[in-house]
Amino acid sequence: MIASIDTSLIDWSRAQFALTAMYHWLFVPLTLGLGVIQAIMETIYYKTGNEFWKKTTQFWMKLFGINFAIGVATGLILEFEFGTNWSNYSWFVGDIFGAPLAIEGILAFFMEATFIAVMFFGWDKVSKRFHLASTWLTIIGATLSALWILIANAWMQYPVGMRFNPDTVRNEMFDFWAVALSPVAINKFFHTVLSGWIVGAVFVIGISSWYLLKKRETKFSLESIKVGAVFGLVASILIVWTGDGSAYQVAQKQPMKLAAMEGLYEGGNGTGLVAIGLLNPEKTSYTDNVNPFIFDIKIPKLLSFLAERDVDAYVPGIVNLIEGGYTTNQGTVALSAAEKIEKGQIAIQALADYRKAVEDKDQVAAGQARALLDENFAYFGYGYIKDPADLIPHVGLTFYSFRIMVILGGYFILLFIVALIWSKKNKFADARWLQWASLWTIPLAYIAGQAGWIVAEVGRQPWAIQDILPTGASVSKLATSSVQTTFFLFLLLFTVLLIAEIGIMVKAIKKGPSVN
Amino acid sequence: MDSTYILLQHYWWFLVSLLGALLVFLLFVQGGQSLLFTIGKTELQQKMLLNSTGRKWEFTFTTLVTFGGAFFASFPLFYSTSFGGAYWVWMLILACFVLQAVSYEYQSKKGNLLGKKTYQVFLLLNGILGPILLGTAVGTFFSGAEFVVNKGQLTDVAMPVISTWANPWHGLEAAFVFWNVCLGLAVFFLARIQALLYFINNIDDAEIVKRSRKHLVIETALFLVFFLVFLVHLLLADGFAVDPETKEIYMQPYKYFINLIEMPAVSVVLLVGVAGVLYGIVRTILSGTWKKGIWFCGTGTVLTVLALLLCAGWNNTAYYPSVADLQSSLTIANSCSSPFTLKVMSYVSILVPFVLGYIFYAWRALDLRKISGKEMEEKDTHAY
Numbered sequence: 001m002i003a004s005i006d007t008s009l010i011d012w013s014r015a016q017f018a019l020t021a022m023y024h025w026l027f028v029p030l031t032l033g034l035g036v037i038q039a040i041m042e043t044i045y046y047k048t049g050n051e052f053w054k055k056t057t058q059f060w061m062k063l064f065g066i067n068f069a070i071g072v073a074t075g076l077i078l079e080f081e082f083g084t085n086w087s088n089y090s091w092f093v094g095d096i097f098g099a100p101l102a103i104e105g106i107l108a109f110f111m112e113a114t115f116i117a118v119m120f121f122g123w124d125k126v127s128k129r130f131h132l133a134s135t136w137l138t139i140i141g142a143t144l145s146a147l148w149i150l151i152a153n154a155w156m157q158y159p160v161g162m163r164f165n166p167d168t169v170r171n172e173m174f175d176f177w178a179v180a181l182s183p184v185a186i187n188k189f190f191h192t193v194l195s196g197w198i199v200g201a202v203f204v205i206g207i208s209s210w211y212l213l214k215k216r217e218t219k220f221s222l223e224s225i226k227v228g229a230v231f232g233l234v235a236s237i238l239i240v241w242t243g244d245g246s247a248y249q250v251a252q253k254q255p256m257k258l259a260a261m262e263g264l265y266e267g268g269n270g271t272g273l274v275a276i277g278l279l280n281p282e283k284t285s286y287t288d289n290v291n292p293f294i295f296d297i298k299i300p301k302l303l304s305f306l307a308e309r310d311v312d313a314y315v316p317g318i319v320n321l322i323e324g325g326y327t328t329n330q331g332t333v334a335l336s337a338a339e340k341i342e343k344g345q346i347a348i349q350a351l352a353d354y355r356k357a358v359e360d361k362d363q364v365a366a367g368q369a370r371a372l373l374d375e376n377f378a379y380f381g382y383g384y385i386k387d388p389a390d391l392i393p394h395v396g397l398t399f400y401s402f403r404i405m406v407i408l409g410g411y412f413i414l415l416f417i418v419a420l421i422w423s424k425k426n427k428f429a430d431a432r433w434l435q436w437a438s439l440w441t442i443p444l445a446y447i448a449g450q451a452g453w454i455v456a457e458v459g460r461q462p463w464a465i466q467d468i469l470p471t472g473a474s475v476s477k478l479a480t481s482s483v484q485t486t487f488f489l490f491l492l493l494f495t496v497l498l499i500a501e502i503g504i505m506v507k508a509i510k511k512g513p514s515v516n
Numbered sequence: 517m518d519s520t521y522i523l524l525q526h527y528w529w530f531l532v533s534l535l536g537a538l539l540v541f542l543l544f545v546q547g548g549q550s551l552l553f554t555i556g557k558t559e560l561q562q563k564m565l566l567n568s569t570g571r572k573w574e575f576t577f578t579t580l581v582t583f584g585g586a587f588f589a590s591f592p593l594f595y596s597t598s599f600g601g602a603y604w605v606w607m608l609i610l611a612c613f614v615l616q617a618v619s620y621e622y623q624s625k626k627g628n629l630l631g632k633k634t635y636q637v638f639l640l641l642n643g644i645l646g647p648i649l650l651g652t653a654v655g656t657f658f659s660g661a662e663f664v665v666n667k668g669q670l671t672d673v674a675m676p677v678i679s680t681w682a683n684p685w686h687g688l689e690a691a692f693v694f695w696n697v698c699l700g701l702a703v704f705f706l707a708r709i710q711a712l713l714y715f716i717n718n719i720d721d722a723e724i725v726k727r728s729r730k731h732l733v734i735e736t737a738l739f740l741v742f743f744l745v746f747l748v749h750l751l752l753a754d755g756f757a758v759d760p761e762t763k764e765i766y767m768q769p770y771k772y773f774i775n776l777i778e779m780p781a782v783s784v785v786l787l788v789g790v791a792g793v794l795y796g797i798v799r800t801i802l803s804g805t806w807k808k809g810i811w812f813c814g815t816g817t818v819l820t821v822l823a824l825l826l827c828a829g830w831n832n833t834a835y836y837p838s839v840a841d842l843q844s845s846l847t848i849a850n851s852c853s854s855p856f857t858l859k860v861m862s863y864v865s866i867l868v869p870f871v872l873g874y875i876f877y878a879w880r881a882l883d884l885r886k887i888s889g890k891e892m893e894e895k896d897t898h899a900y
Contacts, residue, residue, distance in 0.1 A: 004674040058898075065621055065898070072574070073617035076581055077610050080599060083588065084607065087600025088677050092670070094592025095853045102589035103864050105582030110871050113574035114878045120898045121571055126881050134878070165854070169667040169678070170592075172854035345673075352671035384673055473670075476600035477677040482686065486607050493611065497618055500629035507627030 010472050012483040013085045018457070019487060020077050022450060023494040027071030027501075029449050032146060032193055033200015034064045035139030037231055039132075041224075046132045052515055056220055057135075058123075059513030060204065065120060066504050070497055077490065085483065089464050089474035096162050096173040097152050100180075104148035112141030146196075147189050154185035156465050157456070158253045164377050166354045166370060171468070184249045188456075191242035194235045195449050198412055201232025202438075202445040205419055207509055209435035218429060220515045225438075226423050233416035239409060244306065250459075251307035251315070252329075254466060256391060257459035259318045260398040262303060263292050267317035267326070272298030273306065276403070279396055286318050286392060318395075322388050335379075337388035344383030347376035381463060384473045393461040401454040408448035415441055524858040525848045526830060528590035531865060533825035535583040536654070537818040540703060542576040543650070544814070545569045547711030549616070549643030550704075552636060555715065555727050560889055562636070563624070566900045568718045568887045569711055570620045575875070577617060589861055593665065593851035594836055597679040601663045602653070602687025609649045616642035620900045644704065651703030653687075655696030657828045658750060658772070660839035662689065665846075682840035698746045705739035706793075706817060713800060713810035720886035729800065736797050750824075751776075756837035758847050765834050765845045775831045782830070786823035792816025 038060045045053035079101060083090050090097075118126060118134035126134070155161075161178030162171040173179060205228040208221035251258045258264075263279055264271065265286060277296030284290075301311040308315070308329060316334070320326050324336030335343075350373035357365035385391060419438065422428040428435075460466065464474040548569030556562035588595040599606050615638040622628045623635030662682040669678045683689060690696050712728040712735065719725065755771020758764070768774070776783040796813030799806055829835035834845035852858065885891075892899060 005677065062898070066625070069618045069621040072577060073614040076577065076613060076617070079581060079584055080606060080610055083584075083595040083599025084603055085600070087596040087679055088670070090588065090596035090600070091592055091678055094588055094595060095857045098585070098589030098592050098595070098853065099857055099861055101585040102582070102861060105578070105585035106864060106868065106871060109578040109581055110875060113578040114875050116574060117571055117882060118878050121882055123898070125885055130881070168854070169670055173857050173860070176856075176860045348671050348673065352668070355668050355671070384676065473673075473676045475677070476603070477675070477680050478600070478603055478686065479684070482603060486603075489607075489611065493614060496629065497614075500618070500622055500627075503627035503629050504622060504625040505627075507625065511626075 006480055009480045010475050012480055013475050016483055016487045017081055024074035024078050025453055027067050029196035029199035030067045031071050031142055032196030035142055037200050037204055039135045039139050042132050042135050046128055055515035062508055070501050085476050086474045087476035091170055092469055093171050093465055095170055100148040100152040104145050108141050108145035111137055146193055150189045150192055151180055151185045154188045155179055158182055158184040159465050159468055166351055187242055187245040187249055191246050194239040197235035198232055199445045201228045202441050204228035205438045206442040209438035212429055213435045217512050220513050229416050229419040229423055233420055236413045236416055247306055255316055256321050260393045260395045260459055261402040263395055263399045264317040265292050265319050267315045267320045269314050270301045270312045271303040271315040272300045273302035275299050318392055337391055340379045340382040341385050343376045343379035347373055347380045348383040381468045381470050384470050390462050393459050398455055398459045401451040405448050405451040408444050521855045525852045528858055529829040529848045532586050533822050535586055536825050537821035539579045539583055540821045541814045541817045542579050543647050543707040544710035544714050545573050545576045546643045546646040547707030549639040551711055561724055563892045564719050564887050570900045573620055590853055591851045594846055597663055601681035605653050605687035612642045612645045624900055647704040647707045648700040651700030652690055652696045655699040656690050657835055659693050659695050660837035662840040663838050664841045665844040695749055698742050702742035702746055705735050708735045709739055710813055713813050717807045717810045718887055720888040732801055756834035756845055758832040758834055760832050765842050772827050775827045778831055782823050782826050785819050789816045789819030
C-alpha cells in the first residue's frame with residue numbers, strides 16, 4: 001500500500017491529461033470553425049441552387065470529416081480521464097461537474113452524431129432543406145458540446161453555486177444557473193468558440209491560397225477566401241472583446257494567474273502592462289529580489305485599467321499575493337498565503353472532528369466542528385499546500401504563452417483585413433506574398449489556441465478547483481509506472497493518428513475539389 | 517431518507533441502465549466489424565459491410581460517452597471508484613474505441629500512413645475487444661471488485677484519496693473471473709448476431725444476405741451457451757443485498773432471483789426481452805425473406821439488458837459490490853449525487869424522448885435506401 005501520494009504520480013497524471021487535452025484541442029477548433037463555414041457555404045447553395053457551392057461545400061466537408069473523427073476519439077479519453085486519473089476530484093466535485101458533462105452527452109453529442117451522418121451520407125437521400133438543417137444542426141451540436149464542457153471548465157476556475165456537505169464529504173450544487181451562467185463560463189465559451197472560428201477561417205484561406213500558389217482551383221479558392229475572410233474578421237474582432245472579458249475575470253477571480261501572465265512580482269497602483277519582455281532565468285524564487293526581466297517594454301497603467309477598469313487601481317503581484325497585507329478591491333485586507341494555509345488546515349481538521357463527533361453521536365461537538373469548517377471552508381484546499389511557493393504557477397510558461405496568443409491574435413485581425421480588401425479589389429489571385437503568408441498562418445492559428453489553453457490551465461496551478469482542491473489531492477491512487485505506461489501509449493497513438501490525419505488531409509487537398 | 521430522493525435515485529439508475537442497454541444494442545456496429553472478413557469475401561462486399569454498420573458508429577460512440585457522463589453526474593462515487601481503480605480495464609476499452617473512431621474514416625483514404633488493412637484490423641480488434649471488455653466490466657456489477665472506499669481519508673493530507681484499489685492488477689483481475697468473461701462473450705456473440713440481422717436488413721446484396729443467414733445459426737448457438745450459463749448462475753448465486761434500515765451490506769442467497777420475484781415488472785421486461793431476441797433470430801433463420809429481425813432482436817436486447825441492470829441496482833441491491841470490503845460496496849443510495857443535482861438532471865432528461873425522436877427520424881431517412889454495390893461505386897458520394 002502507498003502511504004502517501006508520490007509527487008511524480010501527480011506530475012505524470014497532469015502530463016497525461018495535458019497531452020490528451022492538447023491533442024484534443026488540435027482537432028476541435030477546426031471542427032468548430034470549418035463547421036460554420038461549410039454551413040454558410042451550403043446555405044448559399046440552398047439559396048442560389050448553384051452547383052459550384054454544392055461542390056465547394058462538399059470539399060470542405062470532406063476535410064471536416066477527416067478532422068472530426070480524431071477529435072471525437074481524443075474527447076472520449078479526456079472525459080474518462082476525469083475518473084481514471086482524477087478519482088478524488090470526481091467524487092469531491094462530481095455533483096456539480098458531472099451535470100454539464102451529462103447534459104453535453106444528452107443534448108449535444110446525440111445531435112452531432114445524428115445529423116453528421118445525414119450531412120455526410122444524405123446528399124442524395126434527403127431533401128435539400130433537411131440536408132442543410134442537418135449541416136447546421138451538426139455544428140450547433142458541436143458548439144453546444146463546447147458550451148457544456150467549457151461551463152464545467154469555468155467552474156473549476158471559479159467555483160460557484162455549490163456548498164460543502166461534510167456528511168457526504170463533497171461539494172454539492174444548489175444553484176444550477178450560477179454554474180451555467182457564471183461570467184467566467186460565458187466569457188470562456190465565447191472566447192474559445194471564437195478561437196475555433198479563427199482556426200477555421202485561417203484554414204480555409206490558407207488552403208485556398210495554396211491552390212492559388214499552384215495556379216489551380218482559382219474560382220473555388222477566391223470564393224472560399226471571401227467567405228473565410230469575412231467570417232475570420234468578425235471572429236477576430238469579437239475575440240478581442242471576449243479576451244478582455246476573460247482577462248478581467250482572471251484579475252477578479254484568479255489574481256495569481258494574472259500575476260504569472262504578467263511576470264508581475266511586485267504589484268502597485270497604476271501598473272503597466274508588459275507589451276514585450278524577456279524574463280530573467282536567474283530569478284528562481286519570489287523572495288530572491290532578482291529583477292524578473294532582462295528587459296521589458298510596458299504600456300503605462302494599462303494592466304490596472306484592464307484588471308480593474310481604473311488606470312490607478314492596485315494590482316497585486318506574486319509577492320503581494322503570497323505575503324498579503326494589501327487592501328483588496330472589496331476593501332478588505334488580503335490574507336497571506338501562510339494564513340490561508342493555516343485556515344485550510346483548520347478546515348480539514350474540523351472536517352475530521354465533525355466526522356468523529358457524528359460517529360460518536362456527539363451533537364455539540366459536531367455542531368462546533370461544523371461551524372469551524374464552514375468558517376474556514378473557503379480556504380479548504382490551502383490545507384493541502386506544504387509551501388507557499390507551491391501556490392505560484394509556472395511564470396515563464398504562462399507569461400510567454402499569453403504574449404504568443406495576444407500577438408498572434410493581433411496578427412490574425414491584420415491578415416483578415418488585408419485578405420478581405422485584396423479579395424474585394426480582385427488582387428488576391430496575384431498577391432503571392434499574401435498567399436504565402438496565408439498558408440503559413442495555418443500553424444500559427446493552432447499555436448495561438450494551444451497557447452491560450454496553456455495560460456488558462458498552467459496559470460490555474462496548483463489548483464484543480466480554484467482554492468478548494470489542489471491537483472495533488474485530486475489524483476487517483478495508482479502506481480506512477482501505470483500512468484507513465486498509458487502516457488506513452490497515448491502519446492504514440494495520438495502522434496501516429498495525427499500524422500495519418502495530416503497525410504490524408506494533404507492527399508485530399510492535393511486532389512482538390514474539382515469544381516472549376 | 518426523503519422519498520423524492522429515493523425516487524430520483526431509482527429514476528437515475530433506470531436512465532443509466534437504459535443507456536447501458538442501448539449501448540449493448542448499438543454494439544451491433546462492433547459485431548459488424550468483427551465479421552468484416554467472415555462475411556465480406558471481396559473488397560466490394562467488405563466496403564458494403566463497413567458502410568452498413570459503419571454509418572452508425574457515432575451512435576455507439578456517443579452512447580458510450582453519454583453513459584459515462586450520466587454515470588458521472590448521477591453516481592459520481594462509481595465514476596471515481598471504478599474508473600480510478602479498475603484503471604487498466606477502462607484504459608483498454610478507451611484505447612480500442614479510439615482505434616475505431618478514426619478507422620472508418622481513414623481506412624479507405626489515400627495517405628493514411630498505416631494502410632487500409634491496418635485500419636481494418638483496428639476495426640476487427642475493436643469489434644472483438646470492445647464487447648468482450650465492456651461485458652466483462654459489467655460482469656463485476658454482479659461478481660464484485662476489489663476496492664475500499666473511506667471518505668474520511670480526505671482529511672489525511674498525505675494521502676487524501678478516498679477510493680483505493682485493493683490489488684495491483686487495477687481491474688485486470690476481472691478477466692480471470694469466469695462469470696465476468698462469460699458475460700463478456702455473451703455480449704460479444706449477441707453483438708455479432710445483431711450485426712448479421714442488420715446486414716440482412718440494410719444491405720441489398722444477395723450473397724451477403726445469404727452468408728449472414730447461414731452464419732446466424734452458429735453465432736446464436738454460441739450466444740445461447742454463454743448467456744444461459746451466465747443467467748442460470750446469476751439466478752442461483754448469492755447476491756449483495758442492502759439492509760434498508762441499517763444500510764449494512766450482506767450476502768443473500770438467490771438475491772438476483774429474489775429481485776426478479778419481488779419486482780415482477782422487471783421479470784416481465786426480462787422475459788419479453790429474451791423472447792424478442794429469440795423471435796428476431798429464429799424467424800430470420802426459418803424464413804428466407806424476412807428482414808426485420810434486427811428490430812425484434814434489438815428491442816429484445818435493450819429490454820433484457822435493462823432488466824439485468826435494474827436487477828443489479830434496484831430492490832436494495834449493491835450494484836458495484838466490493839469483495840475486499842463488503843461495507844465499501846456501492847449502492848444507488850450511497851454513491852449518488854445530491855437531490856438538487858438529480859432533480860436538475862431529471863428536468864434535462866425530459867428531453868430524452870425528443871432526442872430519441874430525431875434519432876429515429878434521421879436514421880429512417882438514411883436507411884430508406886439500402887446499401888448496394890452500385891452506391892459504393894458512385895464516385896461523388898461520401899463513403900467509407
